[in-house]
Amino acid sequence: MTTIIPLPAQIQLDERQFCLNPGAKIIVSNDSAEVFWVGSSLAAKLRPATGFALPVQIGTQPAAGDIFLAFGADDPSLGEEGYELFSTPEAVTLRAAGAAGLFYATQTLRQMFPAEIENPLEQPNLAWTVQCGHIRDIPRYAWRGMMLDLGRHFFSVETAKRLVDLLAYHKVNVLHLHLSDDQGWRIMIESWPWLALHGGSTATNGDPGGFYTQDDYRELVAYAAQRYITIVPEIDLPGHTNAALASYEELNENGVSPNLYTGIKVGFSSLSVHKEITYQFVDDVVREIAALTPGAYFHIGGDETLSTSEEDYVYFIERVQKIVARHGKCMIGWEEIGKTKLNSDAIVQHWWNKEVTARAAAQGAKIIASPAAKAYMDIKYHEHTTIGQNWTGAYTEVREAYDWEPVEILEGVAEESILGVESALWTETIFTRGNLDFMVFPRLCGYAEIGWSPREGRDWESYRQRLDEHGKRLANLGVQFYRSEQVDWQ
Ligand code: ACM
Numbered sequence: 001m002t003t004i005i006p007l008p009a010q011i012q013l014d015e016r017q018f019c020l021n022p023g024a025k026i027i028v029s030n031d032s033a034e035v036f037w038v039g040s041s042l043a044a045k046l047r048p049a050t051g052f053a054l055p056v057q058i059g060t061q062p063a064a065g066d067i068f069l070a071f072g073a074d075d076p077s078l079g080e081e082g083y084e085l086f087s088t089p090e091a092v093t094l095r096a097a098g099a100a101g102l103f104y105a106t107q108t109l110r111q112m113f114p115a116e117i118e119n120p121l122e123q124p125n126l127a128w129t130v131q132c133g134h135i136r137d138i139p140r141y142a143w144r145g146m147m148l149d150l151g152r153h154f155f156s157v158e159t160a161k162r163l164v165d166l167l168a169y170h171k172v173n174v175l176h177l178h179l180s181d182d183q184g185w186r187i188m189i190e191s192w193p194w195l196a197l198h199g200g201s202t203a204t205n206g207d208p209g210g211f212y213t214q215d216d217y218r219e220l221v222a223y224a225a226q227r228y229i230t231i232v233p234e235i236d237l238p239g240h241t242n243a244a245l246a247s248y249e250e251l252n253e254n255g256v257s258p259n260l261y262t263g264i265k266v267g268f269s270s271l272s273v274h275k276e277i278t279y280q281f282v283d284d285v286v287r288e289i290a291a292l293t294p295g296a297y298f299h300i301g302g303d304e305t306l307s308t309s310e311e312d313y314v315y316f317i318e319r320v321q322k323i324v325a326r327h328g329k330c331m332i333g334w335e336e337i338g339k340t341k342l343n344s345d346a347i348v349q350h351w352w353n354k355e356v357t358a359r360a361a362a363q364g365a366k367i368i369a370s371p372a373a374k375a376y377m378d379i380k381y382h383e384h385t386t387i388g389q390n391w392t393g394a395y396t397e398v399r400e401a402y403d404w405e406p407v408e409i410l411e412g413v414a415e416e417s418i419l420g421v422e423s424a425l426w427t428e429t430i431f432t433r434g435n436l437d438f439m440v441f442p443r444l445c446g447y448a449e450i451g452w453s454p455r456e457g458r459d460w461e462s463y464r465q466r467l468d469e470h471g472k473r474l475a476n477l478g479v480q481f482y483r484s485e486q487v488d489w490q
Contacts, residue, residue, distance in 0.1 A: 002131075003469035004111045005445045006171060006452035007462070009140075013133035018087050020065075020113070020128035022052045027059040030071040034099045037226065039069050042106040046113075049476075051122040062091040067109070070095040071102055081173070081228075082138035085109060087130050100228040104171050108135060115472035141406075143368055143420025144451030145174030146444060149378075151181025151236070151243070152264075153203045153427040154210035155436070161223050163436070166479065168227040170448035175224055176232040176299060176422060179212075179289075182242035182261045182269055186211045187233070191284040192248065199243035199260070204428050206262045217292055225294065232332065233289050236301025237282065238271040238308055238316050245269055250277050264428045267306030273316045283323050290327040297347070298324045303334035314340045321346070332368075335360060347419060350410060351376075358412030366419040369406040375447060377401075377439045378426035381482055387429045388439060398467070398484040402446030403460050423447040434480045441474055441481035442467055464488075 002011055028039040036056065043054040062068035068091055078084070080098035083105035087093075094105035112130045116123045146167055148155065155163075164175060179186045185199030188211060200211035212220070221231045241251075242261045249257040253272045261269075271278045290298060300320055305313050317333070317340040324331040325343065332347040338360030342348075348360035349368045361367050369375070372392050379396040380388035394400075401423075407415050423444060430439055445467060449458060468488045474481050483489050 001465070002112075003466045004108055005463070005466055005470050006449035007457055007466070008108065008135045008137040009454050009457070010136040011133065013131045016089050016132035017129040018089055018092055018132060020046070020050065020052070020067075020130070022050075023065060024052060024054060025063070025066045026054055026056045026069065027062050027066050028056060028069045028071070029058070029060060031058050032071075035069065035071045035102065038099060038102050038106060041103075042067070042069075042109070045106075045110055046117065048121065049117050049119045049123045049126075050128055051124070062093065064090050066091050068093045069102055069106075071099065072097065079138060082136075083108070084137070085135040087112070087132045087134075089132060092130060100173075103168070103228055104137070107169055107171060108137065110169070111470075111473065115469060115476055118473050118476035120476075120478070139171065139452045140454055141418070141420030141451045143174055143422065144172045144448060145176055145232070145368065145420065145422030146172055146440075146447070147176040147178055147234075147370070147422055147424040149178040149181065149425060149427040150186040151178055151184045151240070151427075153207060153431050154184060154186055154200070155433075156210070157212065157216045157220050159433050159436070160220050162433075163440075164220075164224045164227055164229055166441075166477065167229060167444070169477075170445060171452050172444070172448050173228055174230050174232055174422065176234060176424075178234045178236065180235050180243060181240045182266070184209050184211075185243040185247065187217055187289065188213050189285050189288050190214070191288065192281065194247040195244055195285075197247075199247040202260050202262055204262055204264060205431075207431055214288075214292055221293060221295075230295040230297070231293060232295060232297045232299050233293055234299035234301055234332075235285055235289065236303065237320060238273060238278075238313070239267060239269055239303070239305035240301060241271050242269040244271070244281075248281070251275075251281060267304045270305060270307040271316070273308060273312040279319060279323070282320055286323050286327050286329070290329050293329075296330050297332050298327070298329035299332040299349075300324065300337070301334060302337040303351070305336065310339070338363070338365065349422065351424075354409075354411050357410065361410075361413040361417045365417070367410060367413050367417050368419050368422050369410055370422045370424055371404070371409050374401060374404045374409065375421065375423045376426065377423055377443055378428065378430065381484065387435055389426075389429060396443070398442055398446065398482075398486050399460055399464075401443040402449065402463055404450070405455065406450065407455075421447055421451040437480040438482050441479050442471070442484070442487075445470060
């Protein structure tokens with residue numbers, strides 16, 4: 001039985017084994033820097049535990065004992081992200097038409113070795129075997145995301161990069177950064193520097209704040225891109241804006257700035273929809289962030305605007321939509337933007353209200369499924385979980401996080417309109433890297449499988465058993481995951 005997560009679309013394994021030995025090489029078929037990097041990154045993952053040299057070389061075929069990365073467009077049906085893996089006692093061959101697919105093949109191969117392969121320390125006297133067989137694997141959904149809320153608590157570039165590595169390991173391809181909220185503004189905007197300097201100076205509970213400089217953000221975007229992860233920046237508008245309102249008095253209706261906010265209420269703040277300075281502000285922010293972001297998307301938030309009238313909301317979103325388009329990005333918003341007239345390329349992120357989401361889909365918007373009751377990782381696993389919340393009215397154990405289906409959740413949305421799945425970590429109660437690990441893992445593994453694996457192959461019992469072994473991999477990677485009683489964790 002395989003233990004790979006997410007489960008590959010097609011997999012046939014037999015009883016034979018390939019064994020990685022000290023003289024093995026990693027051969028790449030193509031001398032492009034990108035493909036060579038994929039080979040090098042695999043070598044870098046396999047070297048610490050094995051202690052082998054694993055030189056990376058360009059070549060046309062593997063010698064006995066090698067791992068061969070065959071890159072080329074000879075099978076376009078694999079798409080950009082699909083791959084094949086052939087494992088025989090002589091060699092392992094990874095084959096893909098796109099570099100992302102080749103990278104995903106290497107993630108699968110990592111998961112075919114014993115779990116100790118992820119140990120950062122050399123593990124002598126272990127046989128580094130891989131079961132023989134054939135895998136052909138293509139993702140179900142184009143969008144396989146996770147959102148990290150940096151507004152309520154700030155996380156360093158190092159912590160975000162570590163998260164990127166863990167997302168890539170599970171073939172997740174979007175990291176959505178919630179960069180602003182009532183409690184904090186987390187990216188330097190050079191034309192409005194007090195947003196970060198003042199608005200970023202604190203966090204929920206009065207905890208330390210912080211923000212990304214533009215160089216920090218560029219570094220994170222590039223690190224993610226190299227791992228085939230698109231960064232989607234979100235500036236939440238027109239509500240969730242207390243940090244901005246506190247930083248610039250002219251953005252306030254009455255010209256007076258509120259204090260910084262460190263509580264956890266929502267819905268009390270709003271930009272001044274009828275002041276022209278507001279649109280200058282939005283234009284500057286979108287322009288600066290768009291220029292730093294190679295990805296196609298800009299997320300404008302648009303949720304929980306309880307202090308903005310419906311009429312003002314529609315006026316505001318439709319103006320902001322034009323600003324986002326002018327800066328060359330495709331607009332994403334939370335489902336509430338379905339109440340406005342959307343451009344044909346708009347993307348809507350469902351979190352709560354199925355009826356508003358269906359209205360967006362009826363306008364032609366593509367939908368990302370992030371149902372709070374299933375995909376929100378701020379929700380406690382059970383009543384005794386010490387961090388987290390339960391505002392959804394229920395708990396989200398590992399099974400509840402896995403055992404749902406986007407097509408069934410999104411009533412009134414045609415299957416073709418579903419772009420994919422995104423889980424979300426809201427961080428009101430999440431402050432340390434250990435908190436983050438505990439709330440994200442292992443739930444993230446389940447969301448990754450919902451996004452990647454064919455619907456018909458998904459099954460809780462199979463997943464539960466694979467997760468048991470996968471837990472050893474996570475532990476070797478240093479992830480302080482939640483050891484749910486629903487899983488054996490032998
Ligand atoms: C949200 O949870 N307010 C998007």
